[in-house]
Amino acid sequence: MKILAFNTSTAYCSVALEQAHKKLSHVKLSARKHTQYILPLIQKILQEGAMSLHELDALAFNRGPGSFAGIRVGITVAQGLALGSGLPLIGLSTLQILAQAAWNRLFSPRVLVAMSTNTGHIYWAEYQRNHLGNWQSECGETILQPQDILERMKTLTGRWTCVGTGWKSCPELIDQSSLDLLISNIDLPHAKDMLPLAKIMLILGSTVSPETIEPKYLSKAFFS
Structure with a gap:
């Protein structure tokens, strides 16, 4: 399976790409600049994997909970990429x-x-x-x-x-x-850890359409 995962729910932007025989990933401290970094990171990892968006099997994104702005950025990017490519979307919990x-x-x-x-x-x-x-x-x-x-x-x-x-x-x-x-010293989510979850959900057919994506906030509290 070929899956692109990206995560913008915290102060970090991260992307990961799974191909047949290898996995690639990148992470960048972005604070409140998710919109500035996420698309260039996606473009970079696709270039490194010598793949186009249309060659993927699915896109995985983090739907929350997390930073209010970060979640909205991730959902907007997921919707835009899916509408342009026709790829199924997989929403994952932080x-x-x-x-x-x-x-x-x-x-x-x-x-x-x-x-x-x-x-x-x-x-x-x-x-x-x-x-x-x-x-x-x-x-x-x-x-x-x-x-x-x-x-x-x-x-x-x-x-x-x-x-x-x-x-x-x-x-x-x-x-x-x-x-x-x-x-453990595991504090924040990373896109590379989304890939195994996304594979299982894709096999099970647990995907969403761009029009039906809903963020997962749980409450009006957001990550500090």
Whole structure:
């Protein structure tokens, strides 16, 4: 499968390209300049892969949660590229991408995702990977106060890997928990971690049309 993935949900712009025998990726700190960097990054990675947009099988984008402006930029780019090429679109969750990053780097099948926001709340998910490579979260993806997360963690057992910015912004989640926690250095989502998820969704036919894309905000809180 040939898939182009791009992510603009945080202060970083990242792109990744999967081809038959290789993967390419680029990341750039963009702050609030996503519109300035994302299309040149896409053009660059397609040139490096000696591919045109029309040779791809699908486009994968991050639909949130994340930066309000960043999510809108990513959706706009996804819509424009899909309308121009006729390619199917695959929308992925930021929290699921971070869980996949834990598997890609650490082979962790149980992942606690915590992303800090500008309101003091935390985007939260408890992901477990099944034998098919799908991620499932019993509580879904939600937004909670730190004290509510500590209560959630009391219901869990075993070893979990921690990803996301929330563990640094709320160290009490670590200090006051009795769980066996592996604290990773995986803080932000990257397009290269979207590729395995996008492949599964493409096989399952879980694609969206440009006209039906909806961002995933969960609330009016955005990444800090």
